[in-house]
Amino acid sequence: AQSVAQPEDQVNVAEGNPLTVKCTYSVSGNPYLFWYVQYPNRGLQFLLKYITGDNLVKGSYGFEAEFNKSQTSFHLKKPSALVSDSALYFCAVRDVSNDYKLSFGAGTTVTVRA
């Protein structure tokens, strides 16, 4: 069975500081990994994905994520956070052994203070 863990319910950072949102996964085969962001009263917006290739993936709004196979992690990062990055972030994994369905983490609420 596949699963995703986001160990932090909340992350608080000051504007201009680096932002990291952690994600670890468990799958039986090769993982397809995704990050989504959800702003209040909005649907999920796709940020980035890892399918294969370079371990460092660049996505929308200046976000990037690093795939680490040995640590089974896919942490989301942004070098300099903005107040407008305050939102709910979801990590998700898709695994061929589960009919390619997306499994979501519990979500991490990011608050960036001015």
Place this chain on the structure above:
Amino acid sequence: SAVISQKPSRDICQRGTSLTIQCQVDSQVTMMFWYRQQPGQSLTLIATANQGSEATYESGFVIDKFPISRPNLTFSTLTVSNMSPEDSSIYLCSGRSGYEQYFGPGTRLTVT
């Protein structure tokens, strides 16, 4: 990328009634899904909407309670039947194209 719209965006319904949510995708997608989300919490997959055939439901969800249709590649409906307050939630439509999966803005349902 695909843009997904849902109608209605929100509704307040009385227990025992039914609500049908519509989902429209602006381009063809290979797969469509329906999720449920409590505000501020994670997403739970209800079912995969199959074109021209019965939807595939996840454990804990049944067709009598959540009938789903998908008459073509860009449109699907989810009905929440015989509603109770426990059905109060956000219902999200999703479409997959290639490796990427897109989500609608959600329908916020409150059952009184």
